[in-house]
Amino acid sequence: MSRSNRRSFLKGAAAVGAAGLVPASKPAVAQEAGSARVSAPSAATRQAETGTPAVEVLTADRPGGDFMVDVLKSLGFEYVIANPGSSFRGLHESLINYGGNKNPEFITCCHEESSVAMAHGYSKIEGKPACVLAHGTVGLQHASMALYNAYCDRAPVYMIVGNSVDAASRRPGVEWDHSVQDAASMVRDFVKWDDLPASLQHFGESAVRAYKIAMTPPMMPVLLVADLDLQEDPHSEAWPRIPKLALARPPQGDSGSVAEVAKMLVDAENPVLIAGRVARTPAGIKALIELAETLQAPVIDQNDRMNFPSRHPLNQSSSRGLIAQADVIVGLELTDFWGTVNSFRDQLHKSSRRLTKQDAKLVSITTGDLYIKSNYQDFQRFPEVDVAIAADAEETLPALTEAVKKLLTADRKRAFQERGTKLAAAHQKALEAARVEASYAWDASPISTARLSAELWGQIKGKDWSLVSGAGGWPSRLWQFDQHHQHIGGSGGAGVGYGAPASLGAALANKKYGRLSVTIQNDGDLMYAPGVLWTSAHHKIPLLSVMHNNRAYHQEVMHIQRLANRHQRGIENAGIGTTLVDPNIDFAKVAQGMGIYAEGPILEAKNLGPAIKRALDVVAKGEPALVDVVTQPR
Amino acid sequence: MKTSLLVLTLAAAGFAQTPNAQNGKKLFERFGCYQCHQHEGQGAAATGPRLAPRPIPYANFTKYVRQPTGQMPPYTAKVVKDSDLADIYAFLQSRPEPPAVKDTPLLNQ
Numbered sequence: 138m139s140r141s142n143r144r145s146f147l148k149g150a151a152a153v154g155a156a157g158l159v160p161a162s163k164p165a166v167a168q169e170a171g172s173a174r175v176s177a178p179s180a181a182t183r184q185a186e187t188g189t190p191a192v193e194v195l196t197a198d199r200p201g202g203d204f205m206v207d208v209l210k211s212l213g214f215e216y217v218i219a220n221p222g223s224s225f226r227g228l229h230e231s232l233i234n235y236g237g238n239k240n241p242e243f244i245t246c247c248h249e250e251s252s253v254a255m256a257h258g259y260s261k262i263e264g265k266p267a268c269v270l271a272h273g274t275v276g277l278q279h280a281s282m283a284l285y286n287a288y289c290d291r292a293p294v295y296m297i298v299g300n301s302v303d304a305a306s307r308r309p310g311v312e313w314d315h316s317v318q319d320a321a322s323m324v325r326d327f328v329k330w331d332d333l334p335a336s337l338q339h340f341g342e343s344a345v346r347a348y349k350i351a352m353t354p355p356m357m358p359v360l361l362v363a364d365l366d367l368q369e370d371p372h373s374e375a376w377p378r379i380p381k382l383a384l385a386r387p388p389q390g391d392s393g394s395v396a397e398v399a400k401m402l403v404d405a406e407n408p409v410l411i412a413g414r415v416a417r418t419p420a421g422i423k424a425l426i427e428l429a430e431t432l433q434a435p436v437i438d439q440n441d442r443m444n445f446p447s448r449h450p451l452n453q454s455s456s457r458g459l460i461a462q463a464d465v466i467v468g469l470e471l472t473d474f475w476g477t478v479n480s481f482r483d484q485l486h487k488s489s490r491r492l493t494k495q496d497a498k499l500v501s502i503t504t505g506d507l508y509i510k511s512n513y514q515d516f517q518r519f520p521e522v523d524v525a526i527a528a529d530a531e532e533t534l535p536a537l538t539e540a541v542k543k544l545l546t547a548d549r550k551r552a553f554q555e556r557g558t559k560l561a562a563a564h565q566k567a568l569e570a571a572r573v574e575a576s577y578a579w580d581a582s583p584i585s586t587a588r589l590s591a592e593l594w595g596q597i598k599g600k601d602w603s604l605v606s607g608a609g610g611w612p613s614r615l616w617q618f619d620q621h622h623q624h625i626g627g628s629g630g631a632g633v634g635y636g637a638p639a640s641l642g643a644a645l646a647n648k649k650y651g652r653l654s655v656t657i658q659n660d661g662d663l664m665y666a667p668g669v670l671w672t673s674a675h676h677k678i679p680l681l682s683v684m685h686n687n688r689a690y691h692q693e694v695m696h697i698q699r700l701a702n703r704h705q706r707g708i709e710n711a712g713i714g715t716t717l718v719d720p721n722i723d724f725a726k727v728a729q730g731m732g733i734y735a736e737g738p739i740l741e742a743k744n745l746g747p748a749i750k751r752a753l754d755v756v757a758k759g760e761p762a763l764v765d766v767v768t769q770p771r
Numbered sequence: 772m773k774t775s776l777l778v779l780t781l782a783a784a785g786f787a788q789t790p791n792a793q794n795g796k797k798l799f800e801r802f803g804c805y806q807c808h809q810h811e812g813q814g815a816a817a818t819g820p821r822l823a824p825r826p827i828p829y830a831n832f833t834k835y836v837r838q839p840t841g842q843m844p845p846y847t848a849k850v851v852k853d854s855d856l857a858d859i860y861a862f863l864q865s866r867p868e869p870p871a872v873k874d875t876p877l878l879n880q
Contacts, residue, residue: 455816482841482842484842484844484845569872572878572879573869573872574813574816574821575878576869576870576872576875576878577811577813577821577823577869578809578810578811578813579869579870580870581810581811581813583810585809585811588877591877591878591880592877594877594880595876595877595880609817610815610817615878691806694803694806695806695807695818698806698844699844702844702845702846702847702850703844703845705847705849705850706850707850708802708803708850709801711803711806769805769809769811769813769815770805770806770809770815770818771809771817771818
């Protein structure tokens with residue numbers, strides 16, 4: 138039905154009465170065939186036939202937004218995360234009324250960047266996307282950095298933006314400011330797929346297609362533009378059919394290449410497995426353990442996902458020297474293979490040096506070889522590898538392990554066991570060394586990050602916990618990570634402002650499992666969009682945020698320091714533009730103002746443990762809490 | 772190398788004054804050494820190694836600060852005087868030894 142016909146029917150429908158309509162209460166159902174079309178006379182026809190004057194119709198049933206809600210329900214969304222916006226008011230109203238605000242439930246955010254980052258964090262716990270709504274113009278502009286992070290982090294985010302396509306129906310003023318010819322163009326470089334559906338049938342098909350594309354490794358954000366009239370106009374016909382969703386199975390490496398790599402690994406004296414974003418699911422951890430144990434090979438976990446238990450004897454993540462000794466290196470979903478096997482020196486004359494032996498064989502298994510774009514350069518420097526398997530690592534690992542097992546001989550098994558014994562000893566030595574390192578500045582003020590990590594670990598280790606931030610730094614060295622949900626990796630694109638909302642999104646996913654979500658929250662990151670604290674209070678999302686408050690954009694301080702030294706100008710001014718002092722930010726007061734239990738600033742190490750204990754008591758009741766800790770820089 | 776030995780070393784190098792650890796603490800902050808090595812010189816895995824309380828020999832220390840072979844930005848004499856380096860070195864030496872790991876329950880979990 139064309140737009141003008143829909144307008145005519147809008148008037149005619151009331152004259153005909155509800156009996157002439159398809160029942161409004163019947164939702165669209167995936168895989169059901171569409172029912173018969175319903176036609177209704179126009180107002181003009183009705184007047185001509187009956188002589189009854191046309192009455193302006195001011196209400197309507199069955200707006201297109203209702204169908205969109207049915208589509209979202211069919212895809213299994215638990216949450217729609219959004220800052221409200223008039224360009225998607227139709228869909229918003231359908232969600233909360235027609236959809237009952239349940240599956241999906243509307244989560245109120247104070248910034249679109251937070252909405253997307255929440256969905257980003259959610260996806261890494263739940264293994265599926267949350268839906269984000271935003272204006273196609275100003276909302277998407279706010280959201281764009283967070284979309285880029287999710288794109289770089291290979292995380293699925295499902296975004297729908299509102300837009301008024303038909304200029305003739307736009308309200309004067311703001312609605313023109315909030316309309317755009319091609320809304321998705323602004324982010325097309327870093328979303329995997331986008332579409333502008335012109336009909337509800339088109340919306341249904343594109344919505345299912347978008348979900349499938351987002352969930353196919355390498356997973357990435359997708360974007361649909363929902364036309365304002367399509368959301369709001371009533372639909373006289375039976376709802377279109379919602380297509381069946383069948384997710385694409387992630388590609389497994391071809392058997393010939395897998396066999397070749399298996400032989401290389403079995404023959405190698407010093408193989409090394411390096412894990413990037415391997416474990417999409419808990420099965421990825423299990424598969425990597427099995428391969429490593431079969432080979433008794435060391436694993437270096439780059440912590441982009443929770444890939445490998447931190448206390449496993451074969452975890453050698455702190456032994457980067459193994460790379461220099463290796464004869465075979467298998468990189469599994471690495472974000473930067475070149476940077477892993479080369480060092481780069483950031484001095485006046487930038488230089489690099491290969492870390493591996495000249496005859497070391499390099500193997501990559503990554504879906505990164507299956508999908509790449511040009512403009513943004515997150516693909517990193519070109520890695521020269523000997524075997525490149527363009528496939529999903531998690532899906533390929535079981536076949537690789539089986540291929541390795543077929544090649545095992547008694548001699549090789551004996552050699553592997555000897556290697557494993559040495560690696561276990563090295564692992565224990567590294568753990569003990571980490572504990573010694575952590576003991577330095579133990580009682581210092583500002584509080585050392587090692588002390589902060591040890592205090593936090595001491596109080597959560599007996600619970601079902603989830604570190605909903607990255608595990609880099611001290612947690613990866615001091616804590617025992619075993620399960621997939623116990624950390625979620627980093628931001629992907631290093632766009633600051635990810636941490637607080639992504640942690641909250643992950644905590645939202647953890648909520649139904651009753652897990653204790655904790656995050657080590659950077660001060661600069663929280664200052665991007667602190668409104669996310671209000672979201673946590675409003676929706677009662679249990680999350681303990683322990684501030685790593687070094688009162689600076691510390692990485693940037695060091696960059697300025699580097700350049701000032703290079704130019705021999707002294708570094709006294711390096712704090713200009715890079716620090717968060719004068720005044721110091723009182724994060725406890727900020728959080729309290731958003732309705733959250735908070736303590737701080739904690740300056741003395743002896744006060745930290747009791748403060749964490751009190752905050753955990755609050756979180757145990759299902760609410761968020763924050764402890765502001767003034768820390769050493771790193 | 773303890774402070775007394777440092778004094779002897781500096782005396783041999785022509786320094787007249789005894790290194791001042793208190794001043795060294797201020798300089799450690801002012802010159803941003805703490806940015807990578809932390810306020811107590813305890814270091815950080817991602818940015819810079821531990822320096823305190825037992826720094827590398829003074830000659831090696833000054834040589835590296837002036838002409839680093841790794842990622843550290845160079846601190847030339849134009850930015851940090853030799854006498855300042857001596858005070859910083861004395862500050863690093865003055866840092867307390869950490870508690871024994873075996874006596875620290877939080878480091879045994």
